Amino acid sequence: MTAVAPQAPPARPPRRTPVWRRVLAPLLSLVLVGAVFFWFLPQFTSLSDVWSAVRGMSWAELALLGAVTVWNLATYQFVMVATMPALRLREATVSTLTTTAVSNTVVGGAAISLGLTYAMNSSWGFSRSRTSVSLLLSGLWNNFAKLGLPVLALALLAFSSTPTTGRLLAGLAGIAGLVVAVVLLGLLLRSRESAARIGRGAGRVASVVIRPLGRPPVRGWDQATTKFRDRTVLLLRARWHWLTLATVVSQLSLFVVLLVALRAVGVDADEVGTVEALAVFAFARLLTAVPFTPGGLGVIELALITGLSAAGGDRALVAAAVLVFRGLTYVLPIPLGVGTYLFWRHDRSWRREPNSAPRTELVPETT
Numbered sequence: 041m042t043a044v045a046p047q048a049p050p051a052r053p054p055r056r057t058p059v060w061r062r063v064l065a066p067l068l069s070l071v072l073v074g075a076v077f078f079w080f081l082p083q084f085t086s087l088s089d090v091w092s093a094v095r096g097m098s099w100a101e102l103a104l105l106g107a108v109t110v111w112n113l114a115t116y117q118f119v120m121v122a123t124m125p126a127l128r129l130r131e132a133t134v135s136t137l138t139t140t141a142v143s144n145t146v147v148g149g150a151a152i153s154l155g156l157t158y159a160m161n162s163s164w165g166f167s168r169s170r171t172s173v174s175l176l177l178s179g180l181w182n183n184f185a186k187l188g189l190p191v192l193a194l195a196l197l198a199f200s201s202t203p204t205t206g207r208l209l210a211g212l213a214g215i216a217g218l219v220v221a222v223v224l225l226g227l228l229l230r231s232r233e234s235a236a237r238i239g240r241g242a243g244r245v246a247s248v249v250i251r252p253l254g255r256p257p258v259r260g261w262d263q264a265t266t267k268f269r270d271r272t273v274l275l276l277r278a279r280w281h282w283l284t285l286a287t288v289v290s291q292l293s294l295f296v297v298l299l300v301a302l303r304a305v306g307v308d309a310d311e312v313g314t315v316e317a318l319a320v321f322a323f324a325r326l327l328t329a330v331p332f333t334p335g336g337l338g339v340i341e342l343a344l345i346t347g348l349s350a351a352g353g354d355r356a357l358v359a360a361a362v363l364v365f366r367g368l369t370y371v372l373p374i375p376l377g378v379g380t381y382l383f384w385r386h387d388r389s390w391r392r393e394p395n396s397a398p399r400t401e402l403v404p405e406t407t
Contacts, residue, residue: 144374156381274401295318298365305361
């Protein structure tokens with residue numbers, strides 16, 4: 041008599057996220073954006089005042105604003121090229137503009153942008169491994185910059201004016217956070233054993249945090265940190281200085297667009313100094329670490345207008361400068377990204393066979 045192997049129980053269908061959870065985040069984003077643009081902003085200025093401020097710019101100011109805007113758009117690619125060996129600047133331009141357009145227009149666009157990045161890089165012959173390393177390191181350095189800029193701004197403020205207790209505490213907290221992050225990264229890259237220890241320690245902390253929520257302890261963080269170390273250590277040792285320089289240039293280039301917009305609409309240095317503007321910009325950027333809305337829409341405008349006005353800028357002119365700045369750095373990349381996406385879809389001259397891009401010893405390749 042032939043034995044019949046027991047059948048495995050049918051797999052449970054994946055749990056569907058409740059509709060209200062899927063709707064809640066976009067709804068809250070819309071409410072926030074609507075509150076900023078239809079209630080908060082009219083208290084500072086009107087579209088006619090903004091247009092009057094723009095029309096009041098000289099041709100030289102408009103040319104300078106255009107030049108720094110183009111330069112800022114160009115710097116988006118530097119970080120990607122630094123973290124992606126053999127990627128050409130033209131390919132990085134298409135990728136970054138396209139993904140920026142998605143991130144600026146779609147709630148949860150970060151996930152879609154990741155998928156697009158993998159698809160584009162794959163069409164140019166790059167493996168998923170190389171793309172993953174690039175995304176990990178560019179994201180990590182971007183967060184380092186968001187932590188570091190407020191520290192730099194507060195340090196400069198301390199030299200230019202009498203530091204307050206609040207500024208000193210904020211600066212010390214920022215320095216501590218940045219130092220801890222850098223030290224942990226250094227230990228993680230030192231050896232596989234230290235990477236595993238950091239992963240286990242972080243896992244224990246995370247387990248304690250989520251225990252009151254009824255969640256089980258996290259597992260596998262030691263393997264994840266070891267894998268991250270193995271995949272990134274060679275590239276970081278060879279290019280960490282170029283990656284750091286590219287990240288700093290990109291962040292400061294974005295600030296320069298804001299500064300030029302302020303000066304062009306009439307907010308001079310006696311009202312809002314360069315260091316004060318940098319401090320407000322840095323803390324507004326820090327808020328985008330949590331993606332409340334696509335591209336920080338509404339959040340950044342609120343933070344910049346209130347901060348620059350509190351620093352001494354004329355409310356109407358500050359609002360005009362911030363809207364010009366966001367038009368050039370948030371709105372402008374959207375049509376440009378649509379164009380680069382259509383180009384990628386229809387142009388085949390840059391395509392390569394899968395995994396046929398020039399190999400590099402800096403990134404271990406799998407698929």
